[in-house]
Amino acid sequence: MKTKNLWRHAYIWVLIVFTLFPIYVVIESSFNSTGSLASSSLIPSNLSWVNYKALFNNPAVPYTTWIRNSLIIATANAIISVFIGAASAFAFSRMRFKGRKAGLQTLLLIQVFPSFLALAAIYVMMERVYTVFPSIGLGSLGGLLLIYLGGSMGVNAWLLKGYIDTIPMELDEAARIDGASTVQVYWLIFFPLAAPVLAVTALLSFIGTFNEFVLASLFLQDINRRTVAVGLQQFVGAQFGQNWGPFAAGSLLAAIPLVIVFLSLQRFIIGGLTQGATKG
């Protein structure tokens, strides 16, 4: 048994080194005052907070503005898209109407087309919108949010419908006998019951938006409108050796809260992942 477990441990440790290597380098260089990644040894040296300070004092790097933009757009998208998704999922799960099945199928098919495949079209469209409504056109966070929201029904409706199907119908029926309307059943019975799963869905959507790069980089050219993803990419891409330290610090600061949330909620998130697998 001992020798049998040896390969397991060896394999796991190889993967752990592989996993931790970049993470370690980033942490080390975020504290390295030379600010470059030129260090040839893995032993930390020249430790200081210089890089972290640079993030908040350098007017050419509006890091706090980027974080704020990312938080605004990711939060708005998470909340609105969950409301939209929950309402759609409720209708698909609890109501029987003409076109329901076709609607669900269409939704699934539209969802498999990533929206950025229509990148050129979205760009031209929003360029035109800009000439009339600058605040929701190209270059604005509002316009980007609308594009993100466009896809939210497809993703969330399917995710949530699976959960709503598991809430027993008897609850609805009891409320109905008491004279509740469908809208009341939705707000007063279903919504509180589904709150935990809605929160997880919102979180997933938050992480997804936080991570989104393609549309954001095409949309947000102005340095003060950028999200963290776009801002850091442009920043580090400009002068690699020089900007590496602050970049490492900025990445860590933005990633740590997300990683903590992810690890503490991993049970729910992974549950959703594997559910899809085992159902097939």
Add this chain to the structure above:
Amino acid sequence: MNRLAGFTGLPAQIFKISFVAIVDAVLISMFFASTHKHATPLAAVIAAVLIATNFVYFAKFTLPFKFLFPGLVLLVVFVVVPILYTVSMSAFNYKTGNEISKGQAITQLLQTGLAPDAANTTYDMILGKKDGNYAALLTDQVTHDVFIGTEKGTTKLVAGQFKMNTYGIADTAPGFHALTPEETAGADSLISTLKFPLGDGSFAAPQSADVAVRLTQSFVYDKATDTLKNVSLGKTYKDNHDGNYANIADKTDKLLPGWRAFNNFGNYIHLFSDSTVRGPFIGVFIWTVSFAFITVVMMFGVGFLLALALDKKLALRRFYRSILILPYAIPSFMSILIWNGLFNRQFGAINGLFHTNIDWFNSPWLAKGVILLVNLWLGFPYFYLISTGALQAIPAELEEAASIDGAKPRQILRLIKLPLMLQILSPLLISSFAFNFNNFNLIYLLTGGGPTDVLHGKTAGATDILITYTYKTAFGSNEQNLGLACAISMIMFFIVGSLSIWSLRRSKVLDGF
């Protein structure tokens, strides 16, 4: 049901009506803003949303749609419309130099087709007003002929009809009032738009506040035959039905700018017949498919093996697991940028650690290797997680039965577990393939599609996949060909779509409700 009371009857009605009223007010003001700026398609979309909103929320029989409507509107406007727009754009010659409408192109061609006459006639000019309209006294610098011009026409004045100032420039004429310097300064932006027709198709155009030149219109547009004639050169240009006016004698002699013209399947034909476009496209296509396939196999292999290794009760299992899913928890754009830094030739930790000086991103094969390695780092935790889930879903009885029948653990793995796993996970494997087929972030942030052999005029890099190639085609720095990019998008829609439909059919998701 006292608890429900607040949500019914009058208060609910008032809430609904005021909510819809606000939406209506916003949409109506947006509608008028669009019509005011002549943005007809935008106005049409807004009007459609407005009508649909009121119909859905005030008609009795539309209950499910009251729930579906907000999502549906956003889906249609921001997903379905762009897809349809992609379809339509792919049928147009829409690229740098062909971006405007035909009417705008003709206007621009006529404007840029202005040239000074052969004698370079120049006038000294005094700006003024005659009968309330802008007018000018023009003195030919060579012949010293004097004209009075308004925007309606120009007449030659004979001696006695005007007076000259000390510089020999006519400055007074009956009915003509010269502008004061202040008025001239105020009319600054207007001056360049003034034209004083000279009667033979040419006109005097002010170049500054006191000089005008005689410009002839070298292009004349003939609406009946839809041709542009270059009068001075005697050439005729005809609509070539591909967005340009081309010389009827020499088809390669085109006028710029062109317009975005409907060219049917032109972009698709271009993609497959023009070797400068087809070559890179096919190369990119092959790499896209092989990248997506190899990377999924690698990630699945490593993840599955890890699931097996961590399957049994192992000391520190939870600890290992928390570390090994870290790549999945870290925002991927950051991880990719970090890996990009690690492989940097000058500063990167990889070269630093091994004391090498390898230019990872400048060799096509090394760059491809780096991409696969980085994507493995990003993706193996996901495959570990789904493999664990699938392993737990395989009934333990199967394994017991097999071992009773004398199967060795290795045989059980190969003959029972693996086939079952592949069957269970096939929808996820296929969707992962589709995801990596379009893994824009990875390629764009790690290698930027490079290395690109610019010296040999290559437009696609060695690691470009279709989506990054489309991006470069549409938004590249040299030429932006939106029509062609949309055609490539359509082909990708088709590939990804049919793959997904096929896998959905297989997994029977579509029948499951």
